[in-house]
Amino acid sequence: MPHVEGSHVEGLLPDLEVIRKDFPILTRTVASGAPLVYLDSANTSQKPQVVIDTMVDHLERHNANIARAMHQLGAESTEAFESARDKVTAFIGAPSRDEVVFTKNATEALNLVANTLAWAEGDLKVGPGDEVLITEMEHHSNIVPWQLLTERTGATLRWFGLTDDGHLDLSQIDELINERTKVVSLTWVSNMLGTINPVRQIADRAHQVGALVVVDASQAVPQLPVDVVASGADLLAFTGHKVVGPTGVGLLWGRAEVLAALPPFHGGGEMIETVTMERSTYAPAPHKFEAGTPPIVEAVGLGAAVEYLGHVGMENVHRHEQAITAYALDGLQTVPGVRILGPLDPKQRGGAISFELADVHPHDVATVLDTRGIAVRAGHHCAKPAHARYGVQSSTRMSSYLYTTPDEIDALVEGLLFVRSYFKVG
Missing domain, CATH: 3.40.640.10 (Type I PLP-dependent aspartate aminotransferase-like (Major domain))
Structure with a gap:
């Protein structure tokens, strides 16, 4: 997926880098030494310094x-x-x-x-x-x-x-x-x-x-x-x-x-x-x-x-979420074997995107992504009936928030391509 500078993604918060500085955890690295890419905000959001x-x-x-x-x-x-x-x-x-x-x-x-x-x-x-x-x-x-x-x-x-x-x-x-x-x-x-x-x-x-x-x-x-x-x-x-x-x-x-x-x-x-x-x-x-x-x-x-x-303004947060979600939907669909669960129109959905990666268990997807500093959720997300409706036991879920950048979505897409090569998925 081509790298896209944040300013070229319409709808992002204009002071995104300033906002990210409000969240101290976003500056840390994980055990592998990789910078944290936090894409699990639907599970729990990170906290600004003021809180x-x-x-x-x-x-x-x-x-x-x-x-x-x-x-x-x-x-x-x-x-x-x-x-x-x-x-x-x-x-x-x-x-x-x-x-x-x-x-x-x-x-x-x-x-x-x-x-x-x-x-x-x-x-x-x-x-x-x-x-x-x-x-x-x-x-x-x-x-x-x-x-x-x-x-x-x-x-x-x-x-x-x-x-x-x-x-x-x-x-x-x-x-x-x-x-x-x-x-x-x-x-x-x-x-x-x-x-x-x-x-x-x-x-x-x-x-x-x-x-x-x-x-x-x-x-x-x-x-x-x-x-x-x-x-x-x-x-x-x-x-x-x-x-x-x-x-x-x-x-x-x-x-x-x-x-x-x-x-x-x-x-x-x-x-x-x-x-x-x-x-x-x-x-x-x-x-x-x-x-x-x-x-x-x-x-x-x-x-x-x-x-x-x-x-920040909730109208601004909503626009940012729609922009990042649209960017993520586009990026995920460039990865062979990805099946997105739920609407593909970012205007009809929030920032949580659950997906399958063919021939790789969601827990394996999340574990390998974690070695690259990318935090996503894997499992049934406390929504087993919805998973059953679509014939899947579990899925991988990325979820963005007001501090998510296009670069982080790029890292996720690159990470999924690495997962495919790691498990030698044809």
């Missing part, structure tokens, strides 16, 4: 539990934690900070929703005769909780299938979303296929029958400008470590009236209004869903992360 510094500063100068202590450190820690909530609220366009619940990750947020819908009273309660609709491209964290919910309540689980080119098959949408549908839960952007789904279209149809719409936005929030209200979602989850933030913290956004109607998920400190030996009453959202000591420094780091992305 690292913000978390270190909090631990060094402001560390205390929140909403409990009357001393100065407690007040400072509480202020930092709640300031992070304000930053996330603004970042996703939520109408109110009281609609933003901190969780440990998107998985916990989705399990919170699935479990509380089983325990809810009134219109939100899922029970026998109800249907829950998901899709065949979901991450396991948006499949297993719904399987557990329907098994435990007697409801029925249904799903959208996939087209050959990696899109949701919406040809039977009016049959799948019907008067029995209680919940529609789907990914906004597939972590395996990269597909960007028409969330608003599906949400509008779901609302016509009174169904609740739950969106896994773990791959969308890092790379798309997200407005939770405009999305049509009733509840939306994402995780901090994919948006240049830390691990151990995630988010559940929910419409105020939905959160008010859901019962608590965990019981413990801080989520109560009052407790007696006979019964307890609960605090309003978001605190009703934040039992115990929350991930304080992680939330503070997440606040710094979304503030950083806000300064």
Whole structure:
């Protein structure tokens, strides 16, 4: 593949080299001595120095539990934690900070929703005769909780299938979303296929029958400008470590009236209004869903992360991702034996590209690439049903982000050609 200078790839962030300097890990080498080429951001993103510094500063100068202590450190820690909530609220366009619940990750947020819908009273309660609709491209964290919910309540689980080119098959949408549908839960952007789904279209149809719409936005929030209200979602989850933030913290956004109607998920400190030996009453959202000591420094780091992305501009991040993805799709298709899973139009997908290399196992591909400093993921990417749909057990996945350069894509393509020669693939 011919070398292309970054300035010649239309849509890249103009200050890309400046942005890369914000991420200290990108300057390191790996055990082989090769420079790091990090193409695994859909798995976890790297962190800018400002996030690292913000978390270190909090631990060094402001560390205390929140909403409990009357001393100065407690007040400072509480202020930092709640300031992070304000930053996330603004970042996703939520109408109110009281609609933003901190969780440990998107998985916990989705399990919170699935479990509380089983325990809810009134219109939100899922029970026998109800249907829950998901899709065949979901991450396991948006499949297993719904399987557990329907098994435990007697409801029925249904799903959208996939087209050959990696899109949701919406040809039977009016049959799948019907008067029995209680919940529609789907990914906004597939972590395996990269597909960007028409969330608003599906949400509008779901609302016509009174169904609740739950969106896994773990791959969308890092790379798309997200407005939770405009999305049509009733509840939306994402995780901090994919948006240049830390691990151990995630988010559940929910419409105020939905959160008010859901019962608590965990019981413990801080989520109560009052407790007696006979019964307890609960605090309003978001605190009703934040039992115990929350991930304080992680939330503070997440606040710094979304503030950083806000300064870069999510429209700019999205354009960069589309440009790098287009460049990567073109480059991968020059490698003999590569089969790309998912849409080939970069405007219809995010930055995660899963592919097969004929006659070489994905684990072998990733291992040999790693010797050249190139970090990719190999396996089923917690999306086994989607792999089964396309007749593959596993795949190799490269995923870009706002710090990815065309040179790194060139290195991947050259690395794959080396893999073919290494395994003597004809």
